Amino acid sequence: MLTSLKHRIIALCIGLVVLTATGSLMGTWWSSSQFNERKTQEAISVAENVYTQYLQAKQRLLLTAASVLTSDFGFKQAVATRDAETIASVLYNHSQRIDAELMVLLDTSGNLISANRQDLQLPSDSRSVMRDLLSHEDDSTFIVIDKTLYQAIILPVKAPRTIAFTIVGFAITPAVAKDLRKVTGMEVSFVVETGTTKVSSMALPEGMGVLEYTNAKRVQRIMGTSPMYANASVALPALTDSAVSVILSADLKTDYAEFDKMVLTVVVLSLVTVLLGFLASGFLARNLTRPLQQLTQMAKAFAQGNYKAKVASTKPSSEICALMDAFHDMGENIQSREAQIRFAASHDSMTGFLNRSATLETLNIRLISEMPQYLIGVDIKGLRHINDKLGPRIGDECIVQVAERMQKHASDFNAEFARLGGDELLVVVEGKADWSIERYVTTLKLALEATYHIQGLELTLRFSIGALSAPEHGDNAEDLLRRTLIAADNAAQEGVNVYYYRKGEDEEYLARLQLIDELKQALSDNDGQLFMAYQPKLNFRTHQIDKVESLIRWRRSNGEWVSPEMFIDLAEQSGLIVELTQWVIDTVVGQIAAWQSKGIVMKAAINVSAQDIVDEGFLPHLQETLLKYKVPSKLVTIELTERDMIENETKGIAALNSLKALGAVVSLDDYGVGQTSLGRLKMLPIDELKLDKVFILKLNESHEDQCIVQSTISLGHQLGFSVVAEGVENQASLTLLREMGCDYAQGYYLSRPLPALEFEKWLGEYHEAG
Known part of the structure; x- marks a missing residue:
């Protein structure tokens, strides 16, 4: 089904606007998504750095506290003498002074000597725990003791040889997690190897881990739902058989809200743009197609041969005026070109003679006349050798000059001329009472055989001429033309200059x-x-x-x-x-x-x-x-x-x-x-x-x-x-x-x-x- 130009212009404009708006929306969405993602990753990276610095500060504090404790002479003497009350008092006072929740003194075999808490329960394999802590040297280690997660450090008590080990640690409590959340802006959760969440800044449902909780939480958005949190896991230094990690969870609700708001704004602006584009394209299409419709009527008039048709436009633009002028020029050019095409369709471009199809039409018309018609076919001998040796330009000039002589010779006769092939020319003359065909052929032959002067060369051309008369040798243009060419071919085959067609030769030719x-x-x-x-x-x-x-x-x-x-x-x-x-x-x-x-x-x-x-x-x-x-x-x-x-x-x-x-x-x-x-x-x-x-x-x-x-x-x-x-x-x-x-x-x-x-x-x- 064909659509009008007006509708196509409107569709094109709307399509371009929609394409631009869609491209803008998709570009904005993609770039914003990438920005938000990078922003979230950067925030997580910053939180990781903050947390790392926090742990390092805690570690330095633990190291300092443990060093002070293990260097105290009175403490060493109490340890050496196993003065339980003094040891307990020192541990308690020292833990209060640095806010350490864990202060433990172990003998070299890993047995508990004293602690700042009376109800503290050490692991049953405290010796292996001690060795594992010692393998971290001066670095703090995260360890679960009595169901509580601690950041702890172990140092030897030497007098001067090692007589005991002291473990100092800070408990990782919900308060710590919440403090970290305030600093990093993210939810903080500490998870042990079994997936159990030990401490979290979030209020987790009973029995639900932090990852399970955050993965389940989703936010309703314009186009469906999205995860509420983006998580990042940071492994913490821990005992060999008890991995500990901190989960940083970034809350994305605010980012989603801002992003959706921006997308909605772009969509509204795009819809407004489409509406304005529709109105503007309709106006443009109407103003453009009205003169085009008039030009269509003009073209239809041209198709009917009326090349004088004009277009009346009340307010034509300069482009429309130029187009109208071009149409008028086109009409005149078409008239001229039609005349040239009609001539080219019926004439040879080199000689101006009729071609074969036009010759047949003209000959049929001439045969209606009661006057005899002489058909003389002229074949230029050796033209191919002239083209090969002297070049095609010389050969073409030979054909042109032969054609000119034929026309000049027949100027006093009612004659038509034709070029039937490369070197095959034909003249049809109306017979006169005092001009037999033999006389006409003889004078034509003499005229053609005179010397030719072509581009400084003197050339003598030879011809094979075949002749016949109508209606004696036929009353049909096709037959007469074929028989004339047969006569010219016989002249060439028999090596004579002129050959007159004889009845029956056509049948021999057809038989061949x-x-x-x-x-x-x-x-x-x-x-x-x-x-x-x-x-x-x-x-x-x-x-x-x-x-x-x-x-x-x-x-x-x-x-x-x-x-x-x-x-x-x-x-x-x-x-x-x-x-x-x-x-x-x-x-x-x-x-x-x-x-x-x-x-x-x-x-x-x-x-x-x-x-x-x-x-x-x-x-x-x-x-x-x-x-x-x-x-x-x-x-x-x-x-x-x-x-x-x-x-x-x-x-x-x-x-x-x-x-x-x-x-x-x-x-x-x-x-x-x-x-x-x-x-x-x-x-x-x-x-x-x-x-x-x-x-x-x-x-x-x-x-x-x-x-x-x-x-x-x-x-x-x-x-x-x-x-x-x-x-x-x-x-x-x-x-x-x-x-x-x-x-x-x-x-x-x-x-x-x-x-x-x-x-x-x-x-x-x-x-x-x-």
């Missing part, structure tokens, strides 16, 4: 397209339409058949045979030759492997084209196929014609070197009828020469052929090549080749090309007959 489609399908389906035939080659030295030439055959699904020359030529023109050759390589290498499994070691020659040899995937595919079928590379011969080598000599030589490095045999096919010079022959990395059959078919009847073949065989051997003669038709020719020292022979006299199974049968019969 259909063959190409069927060839693609046959390669894709691999349904047996395509198969390999193998023509044996006789090894004159061994008199054995150890090599074959692999020849592809195609029998269409309707049973019709297609000439290899035809479909291989179509494959080269359509770019299918690489895929077709890969299929051949896979099939032949697979057949070699199949023969090996039957004990037949047979070399096979594979014919490849110029496109194959320079294709980057050719060599890797051959190598992968050999590895796939585990076939040695020496069993494969790659045959190329002289024409293929001449077309791509540099890349071809590099590819042949790679083939030889792989271990394959390289053969130069159709030698003697091409253009390979002896100088080029010595540079080619080949292993074999294959004499063209034109010299072999009537070898026994032609002395000239015999001289050519004999000299070629001698030349090939001297250059290190083996020589193969193809086209052997009779025994006499075969005998002559053997006498001349030829290495291999093949031809119908030996056998026509046979499918694999038939070849195996023929090979068996041949060996039996031999």
